[in-house]
Amino acid sequence: MPLSGPQLEHIVINALAEDLAWGDITTDALVPYSLEGMATILAKSEGVLAGTEVAALVFNRVDSTLKVELVLEDGVHLKPGDVIGAVTGSVASILRAERTALNFLQRLSGIATETTLHVERVKDCKVVILDTRKTTPGMRFLEKYAVRIGGGKNHRYHLGDGVLIKDNHLAALARLGITLAQAVHQARERAPHEFKVEVEVTTTQQAREAAAAGADIIMLDNMNIEEMRQVVSELKGKVLLEASGGVTLQTIRSIAETGVDFISIGALTHSARTLDISLELANNP
Amino acid sequence: MPLSGPQLEHIVINALAEDLAWGDITTDALVPYSLEGMATILAKSEGVLAGTEVAALVFNRVDSTLKVELVLEDGVHLKPGDVIGAVTGSVASILRAERTALNFLQRLSGIATETTLHVERVKDCKVVILDTRKTTPGMRFLEKYAVRIGGGKNHRYHLGDGVLIKDNHLAALARLGITLAQAVHQARERAPHEFKVEVEVTTTQQAREAAAAGADIIMLDNMNIEEMRQVVSELKGKVLLEASGGVTLQTIRSIAETGVDFISIGALTHSARTLDISLELANNP
Amino acid sequence: MPLSGPQLEHIVINALAEDLAWGDITTDALVPYSLEGMATILAKSEGVLAGTEVAALVFNRVDSTLKVELVLEDGVHLKPGDVIGAVTGSVASILRAERTALNFLQRLSGIATETTLHVERVKDCKVVILDTRKTTPGMRFLEKYAVRIGGGKNHRYHLGDGVLIKDNHLAALARLGITLAQAVHQARERAPHEFKVEVEVTTTQQAREAAAAGADIIMLDNMNIEEMRQVVSELKGKVLLEASGGVTLQTIRSIAETGVDFISIGALTHSARTLDISLELANNP
Amino acid sequence: MPLSGPQLEHIVINALAEDLAWGDITTDALVPYSLEGMATILAKSEGVLAGTEVAALVFNRVDSTLKVELVLEDGVHLKPGDVIGAVTGSVASILRAERTALNFLQRLSGIATETTLHVERVKDCKVVILDTRKTTPGMRFLEKYAVRIGGGKNHRYHLGDGVLIKDNHLAALARLGITLAQAVHQARERAPHEFKVEVEVTTTQQAREAAAAGADIIMLDNMNIEEMRQVVSELKGKVLLEASGGVTLQTIRSIAETGVDFISIGALTHSARTLDISLELANNP
Amino acid sequence: MPLSGPQLEHIVINALAEDLAWGDITTDALVPYSLEGMATILAKSEGVLAGTEVAALVFNRVDSTLKVELVLEDGVHLKPGDVIGAVTGSVASILRAERTALNFLQRLSGIATETTLHVERVKDCKVVILDTRKTTPGMRFLEKYAVRIGGGKNHRYHLGDGVLIKDNHLAALARLGITLAQAVHQARERAPHEFKVEVEVTTTQQAREAAAAGADIIMLDNMNIEEMRQVVSELKGKVLLEASGGVTLQTIRSIAETGVDFISIGALTHSARTLDISLELANNP
C-alpha cells in the first residue's frame, strides 16, 4: 500500500509553505527556468531508507513537470553512495524543492534506521517493537510510518484510538477512591468495545491486579529485569505484556529475554538522528 | 519579546488536531471533568529549557479555564528535579493536553540544549553559532526559536530571505558558461538590495574568487582546518567567513580557532535528542 | 466531560461560514445592533436533547458579548414547551446566529432521540446499541456524540481506529486464495495490537470459522433470528457478537433477545428526523 | 452544468479527512495495493439518484488512478438492482473510499427522493417546491443541489443572498415602534436592489399589509387552508405567495390547491432518510 | 451593526500571516517587549474614514493586551491632523501591527472617499451609486463594506447571489438561437425566485425587448446620454434602470440627470487611491 491520504498532502503543503512561501530568491536570480538537468539522490551514510514517496510528492508539488524516478524503495538498507533516485527536469525547480525533500527523507530514514537498530538487536526473540506518541508535533503520521518501515509496529496514533490507563489517571482516580481494578472495569464498559484495555503499572502487585481485573494489555513501566521476569512468569499468555520506559540499545536485549510481548520506545521518534542523504546535480545532463 | 505570531498558533492547532481530533477516550471514560487538581512540569535531566510559552498555549487551547504558572523561563539551565511550571484546573483537561505540551517542551529544550553545548565549547572565541534549514518539516519557526534560546543565531529562515549561492547553483551555472564571479554579480544585481550575497565554496581558490567578486559572506564548505586558516589569513575582515559541514562537538573548537566569523551546524536541529521532561499530578491538590 | 476539541471548533466555523460569510442583509437593514433583548430556545416536540454546547458556541462565535444560559443539559427528555436555554444581548446578533444554532440542536437532538428510541426498546436486555460510520460527511464527530447522549455507544470513528474485516475484504482476499481464518491471523499480526479484530460474517459456518481463528468480535450481517440464536448458543462468551443490517424499531427486540452482545444501526445517524426546536424573541426584554 | 466549484472540493476533502486521516488499518493489513478489481455501485431501494459526481470525486481523491464510470446520472429514478456505476483499479483504494462515497450518494439521493415525492404529489398544480436553510451544517451546498435534482428549487442559500423579514424581526421592530409596512420600506431602501423583499406573515391581515407596503413575496407561515385561500383570492398575481410551516406529504396537495406560488419545506433536507445504495466487489474482475 | 463575521477574521489572519509569519526582526532586535507606550492614528489627508474596526482587530490579534481606543468612527469626514484613534500597550507589539493595520485603514478609507466623491456629485438627484465585482481578489467583503460607508450600495456580492444576464451570455445564447426575451424568461423560471432578473443591454431596442420580456432591472451599458434619456422616458417606473460603463466624476452628473435609478462604477473599488493615514508614537507616554 503506497503512502497516501489527507495527512500526507497536508504535511507536504505545510512544509513547502515554510520554505517557499516567498520564492527562492537565489535561484530566481541565477538559474533560468528553461535549463534542464538531472539530479541524483544519494545516501551518504548507512541506514534504512524511508520517505521516498514523500520526497517525490515534494518535487511534484513544486513543479508538476519534474520526473522523479525512484530506484530504491522504502525499507531498503542503504550503503554510502547508493543512488536512491533521480529527478529530471527544470534545474531551477529541482533546487527549489531540494531542501524540503531532503528534510523529509533524512528524518524519516533516521527514524527507520533507529527502529531497525532496535528490531535487529532482538530479532531472534518473539517480541514486537512499538513506538509511542512522543513524536514531533505535526509529523506523527509520517514518523509512525517510518517506524513501520523500520520493522516496528505502531502503538496508539492518538488519544482517541486506544485505551491506556496511565499513572496520572490512576493518581487522579485514587483521589476519588477508585481502584485500579475499578478503573479497568469502567474503561471496559464505557470506552468503545473494539479497543482493548491497557493499563500502565509500576509494580508486580499492580500487574496482578490489572490482570485480575481483566485488562487486555499491561504496560510494565520502568520495571527492572527481575520484576518483569516475575510478571511474565505469572501472566504471560493471559494478558499481553508491554515493557516501557528508558529502553536503550544496551538494555533492549535483556528486556526482550524476559519474555514480554512488546517493547515500546519513545526514542525511536523523539531522539533519532537524521540519516545523511544528499542531492547532487549531474554535470552532464 | 514573548514568542508569538501566526505560525505559533498554526503549529499548536495542528499538533492538537493530531492528538485530540477524536477526543481522549481513556480520560473521557474515567476522569470526571469536575475533578480539579494540580500538575507540575518537571525536568528529568540536565539541559536548557525552551518552549514554555508553547506548552502554556497548548494547555490553554485545550481548556481555557486551566491556569498555567511558569516558574522557569526559556533559556534557564535545568537540573533534574527542577520544577518548570504548574498547571491547575480540571484534571481531565490537563491529561488531554499533557503529551502534546511535553512533545513541544522536550523537543525545543533538546534543541536549545544541543545548541548551548556547541556554543559553550567555543565561548571564548569570537565566533557565532548558526543553524541551517535542516529542520523538521512544519516546525522550523519553533526550532529556530530554540536555537536562539540556546545561544545560537539563525541563518536563513527560508529560500526567500537570503541569497546563498550553493554548489548546485554553481554546477548549474557552469553549464551555461557562467563563472562564480559572474554569479555573484548577477545575484547582487537581481536579488533584493537588503540581502547580503553569500557564496558556498570548497577551495581556497574559490574563496578568493568570491571575495574578489564582492561576495559579502563566504561559506567554507567542508574545508579542512589548514584551508580555513589560509582563507582567514587572506580574507578576514574583508568578507564574513562561515564554516560549514560536518561540524561536531569534537571539531568545533579547532574550527573556531581558525578565526572564522560563523559556524553553521545542521545537527542543532536535525539530530538533537529530546530533553526528558515530565508532568506529574499532585496527590494532594 | 464537556464537548470540546479541535473538531468542534472546525465544524462550527465551517457552519457559520456557510450561513454568514456575506452577512445577514435582512437584519443589517432592519435591526440596530444596539437593540438588546432575550430569546428563549424552546422544544416543540418530544425527544432527547443534544447539542446545547454546540449551540452556545455558535452564539458566542457570532458575537462574544451574547450571554447564553443553558437551562437543560444534553440527555434530558424534552416535552413540547420546555425551555432549553436563553440568549441575552444584541437582538441582531441573536438573529444572525439563530438558524445555525438551531440546525445543530435539531439534528443532534434528532439523533439522540432516535438512539434512545432504540435503546429503550431493549433496555431490559443486556445488549449495547452501536452506531456505524454511516454519518453525514463532515458531522461525524458530533453525530457520534449525539449517539452517546442517546444512550448508545460508538463503533469505529474512522478507518484508522478499528479492525473490521468486511464482506468486500473477504471477497478480495478470496481472489488471492486467502481464507477467512488466514485473514484473521494476518490482521492480528499486522494491525496495531491495541485493536481487537472484528469480522463480518453472513453464515453460521463463517461465524464458527471466525471464532476458531481467534476473532475478538464477530459481526452477524443480515442474519435471521434463527441463525443468530444458533451462533449465540455456540459462541456467546467466547467472542463478542454484534448483530447488524436492516435493524428497525420493529425487529430490534427480537434481535436483542437472541443474546447478541451488540446491535449496530446505521439508521441512528443516517435516517434520524430532526427534532423540532425553535427560538423565540421575548416581547418584553 | 456539472457540479463543481470551491465548496465541492472543500466538502469532499473534509469528509475524507474524517474517515482516512489515519489510514485504513484493516485494508492496509490485508489487501495488497497491487490487487486490481472492479466494484459496482448498486441501488438497493427505489428513489432518485443524486451525488454521482461527488462520489466520483471521492474515489479520485483517494486514488487518482481509479477509473470511475458513471452509468446513470443524477435525477434518474432508481429501482433496486440498478447499476449506478463502476469503479476499476486497486481494490485497496476502492475499499478505502467506499464508505465516504456511499455516505454522499445515500444522503443526497435521500434528499432528491424526498423532494421528488413532494414534487410529484403536486405535479399538476402550478406550484414550485422550495427548500429552506434547515440543512445539515457543512453540507448546504450539496443538499441544495440534491433538492434541485429532485425537482425542487432553492430558497435563500444563506443570510446574505435574500431579504426575508421573519416573525422575530417583526417582534424586534415592534419594540422600536416600527410597523410591518415600515419594515418593508426600510428593507427595500437599504438592502441591495437586486433582491426581492419577502415577508413572513401569520394572518391574512398581515398579508394585506405586506402587499400594500410593496413586498415582492409573502410567506404564509403555518396558515390554515382557509386562510391561505383567502390570501390567494386577494393577492395572487400581485405578489408571489409562499406557503410554509409543517408541510407534509399528507397536506401538501391541499396547500397547493389553494393556488399559492411556492411551498417551502424544511423536511426535504432536515428529515430525509438516506437511500440504500451499496458497493459490491466483483468476484471475477 | 458592527463589522463582523467569518470573512473579517479570515482576511485579517491572512494579512498578518503575510507580514508577520517570520516575526519582526528589527523590533525583536531593538525594542524590549516590556516598554509601554501610546501611539496615535492620524489622518494625513482629507477623506472618508473606513476600516477602524479592522485595524482594531489587527492590533488585538497581534497582541491581545493592546488597548485600542477609536476616537472617530467609520463614515466620518477626515481632515489632515484628525486623530482617528489611539493604541496603548507594548510598543513592540504596536510596531509589529502598524503596517498591516494601516494598509487596511488606508485602502478602505480610499474606497470610501472615492465613493463619497461620486455620491456627493449627484446628491440632489434621486440616483443610487453602486459598486461592481471589480474588487481586489480576497478583499471583496471589506471593499464592499467601504463602499457602503462611503454612501454607495452594493451590487451583487458574487456570482451566486444575483441574476445578471451580460453581453457574453447573450452572445453565447445567440449561438443556440435563444433571444434576449427567451433568456429573461428562462432565467426567471430557473433561478431562485427571490432574485430579480437583470439584463445588460447596449441599445434602446434591446432595452425595450428586455422590459417587454419582464426583466426587473436593465443595465444600460456604455450608452450615451441621449440613448439613456430615451430609455428613461420609455421605461422609468416600469423597470429599474442602471447606467454602467466608463462612469467618471466628470460624466456622473449628466448620467444621473437622465433619470436612471442606479449608476454602477467599477472604479470605486478598482482604482481608488489609498488615503494617507499614519501612526505616530508619542514621545511622552
Next chain:
Amino acid sequence: MPLSGPQLEHIVINALAEDLAWGDITTDALVPYSLEGMATILAKSEGVLAGTEVAALVFNRVDSTLKVELVLEDGVHLKPGDVIGAVTGSVASILRAERTALNFLQRLSGIATETTLHVERVKDCKVVILDTRKTTPGMRFLEKYAVRIGGGKNHRYHLGDGVLIKDNHLAALARLGITLAQAVHQARERAPHEFKVEVEVTTTQQAREAAAAGADIIMLDNMNIEEMRQVVSELKGKVLLEASGGVTLQTIRSIAETGVDFISIGALTHSARTLDISLELANNP
C-alpha cells in the same frame, strides 16, 4: 522563472471562493455546459501586462478542461486591441471564471504599468525603483511580482526578512536612552547576519550618524532635494542611499538626479489604477 509556489495557489483559491462559492446562478440557468466556444482576452488601454499565469490558473481551477493559450507574456507593453490570450472550451466555464481572472490581470497590470511609468521617467539615471510593504492585504506576493514585471525591484517582503530601523523605532529607543548609532550596532549584532542594516533618517545629521555607525543602507525620508544632494555628496559609495516619501511622477526625476541609489514608492502598489482588460466571446467559435 514562471510564477509559482504555495502563495499563488492560496490566493487563487481564496479569490474563487469569494466569487463562486455558491455557483453562478445566471450561467447555470442559461448556458448549457456542453456549449463550446472561444474567448479572447483583450487589452482596452495602454500599459504593461502582468498576471497572465495567474489568469490561466484561474481558468484551469474553474474547469481543468479549458485550454488557455497565452499570446503575450508578462512585461509586454500593451496597446488597445492587443490580444493577450485565448480560452477555449465550455463557454459556461469561461463565463464563471471571467471576472476573477480579469480582476487579477487588471490589478497586476495596473501595478506593472504604474511601476514602468516611474522607471521610464528615470531610465537614464543609475537609480533603482523599489516598492514598499504598502500593499493590499492578501495580495502582497502578487503585487510585488507585478512591480518586478514593471521594472522595479522589491524592498522587504515582510517584517521578517530585512532590518529597517524606522522613525518609530528610534522614538521608542530614545525613551530608553539609546541613540541611533547604538541602535545600528544592536541590530547588527542581534539580527541575522545575512541581512543588511537599514536606517530611516530625516536629517543630514542623522544620515551622517547612521553612516558612521556602520549602517549598510540609509533611507532618506521626505528630505528635500537640497538635503539629499548633500547626503549623496558625503556618503555615496560608502553606504547605499534610498530616497523615500511622497515620490510622484513629477518629482521622481529630480530625486533621481541627486544621485541616490534607490527610490522607494508606496504608490506603485497602493494607488495604481487597474488597467482596462476585457474578455470577449467569439461569435463564430
